[in-house]
Amino acid sequence: MSSRVTRIAIAAGAGLLVLAAGSTTAQARTESVSGGRTCLVNVDTNSTRCFGTFREAVTASTDGRITDAPLSGKDAARDRKLVDRLRVSSAERGGLNAELAILYEHWNFGGTSIILNGGACQSGNGRDYAGEFTEWADRISSVIPVACWVELWADPHQTGTHQEYRDSTPYVGDAMNDQASSYALL
Numbered sequence: 001m002s003s004r005v006t007r008i009a010i011a012a013g014a015g016l017l018v019l020a021a022g023s024t025t026a027q028a029r030t031e032s033v034s035g036g037r038t039c040l041v042n043v044d045t046n047s048t049r050c051f052g053t054f055r056e057a058v059t060a061s062t063d064g065r066i067t068d069a070p071l072s073g074k075d076a077a078r079d080r081k082l083v084d085r086l087r088v089s090s091a092e093r094g095g096l097n098a099e100l101a102i103l104y105e106h107w108n109f110g111g112t113s114i115i116l117n118g119g120a121c122q123s124g125n126g127r128d129y130a131g132e133f134t135e136w137a138d139r140i141s142s143v144i145p146v147a148c149w150v151e152l153w154a155d156p157h158q159t160g161t162h163q164e165y166r167d168s169t170p171y172v173g174d175a176m177n178d179q180a181s182s183y184a185l186l
Helices: 002-034 054-061 073-078 080-092
Strands: 038-042 047-051 098-106 110-118 129-132 142-145 150-155 159-165 182-185
Touching (some): 038 054, 047 054, 054 073, 054 110, 073 110, 080 098, 142 150
Parallel strands (some): 038 110
Antiparallel strands (some): 098 110, 150 159, 150 182
16 A cells, blocks of 8 residues: 555656646746847937837837837837838937837847937938947847947957948848947947
8 A cells, every 4th residue: 555655646746847847848938938128228328228028118219109019029120110110200209219220139130139229320421329238248140220220340349340230130140140249320
């Protein structure tokens, strides 16, 4: 009788371990799918606010003018009309608090996304903003220019290898992938 109780206890314990492992796996999967948080970086003040969804970040960035953006940055990258709406929203505000560019941690617009906002760019009339990556150094793999062109630099203070991006770019290329330490907005 004792060995039967022991086998039942072992089977029950193994079942609980399987359930616990399944729960942990489900949580990890959920976090990795929705874990692509979006941070809003104001290039004028160098302040950063992070949000759980891309939609929340866009709503904050546009002062509530756009509240129906996709939940994830990856889905937003596929929505060409959203980038057009961001450009119009920025223009309507006279360049105040404009959405300048969106940067992504992974190729094909995956992972954490960063919305750079601030005053408007002059589009091609020189370097309007320059900055250093802190938390995101060596992590940028794709970019979407909104109101500004984006120039990524491999080294701090806009030095070393660099590449300019004027269009939506799902992969910044081998020379810049996970290499950018600083940026310029043109």
